[in-house]
Amino acid sequence: MEFYTKTHQEEKLILDRLRKWSRIEGSILQQKVSINWITLGDSNSKFFFTAVKVRNTRNKITMIHSTQGDLLTETTAIQNEITSFYRKLLGSSTYQLEVIDLRVVREGPRLKYEFCCLLMQVVTTTVDLALASINDSKAPELDVFNAVFFKKTWHIIKHDIYVVVLEFFDKVYIHKAVNCTTITLILKMENALYAKDYRPIAAALLCIS
The missing domain is CATH 4.10.280 (MYOD Basic-Helix-Loop-Helix Domain, subunit B)
Incomplete structure (x- = not known):
């Protein structure tokens, strides 16, 4: 029995x-x-x-026309066309910037008192609050952990996350594996033919949100 x-x-x-x-x-x-x-x-x-x-x-883009009107069907050619199109829109990076105008800095518009908290030092409590404010179902992309996973395992992984986030605000540097964004192209119209017929939206990684 x-x-x-x-x-x-x-x-x-x-x-x-x-x-x-x-x-x-x-x-x-x-x-x-x-x-x-x-x-x-x-x-x-x-x-x-x-x-x-x-x-x-x-959701897969199988064909697109180049700016010259050529039909592109190969994955690599489509990727290069879309990347080239948005690079032209966004411009390129530079290693030299114009010197700031000190008069504008001293006499121009300034942050209101209620926004001065943006200049405060980031501490571990700030990271905790940021994670708590994220909806449990939110995730940076498909097939990855959502926010509830981080919340449930926070007592295990939080110290590693603290190091990465605080290092960014202290040294203005973040690891490439973390500092990445998924770009998704949304149709502006049916039967899109050119890269300009798509609207890009970005989804940043969870711990940077």
């Missing part, structure tokens, strides 16, 4: 774990396809995996 009771408890524990990870898998798939959960009596995994595949295909 004791053996059967123990076996039943183990079976119940395994089923609870299975349900937990099934819910997590379903949540991930929902975020990927942005489709509401449907009730079909199962986990809907096949439906959501199909939706992910369809969405990835729809």
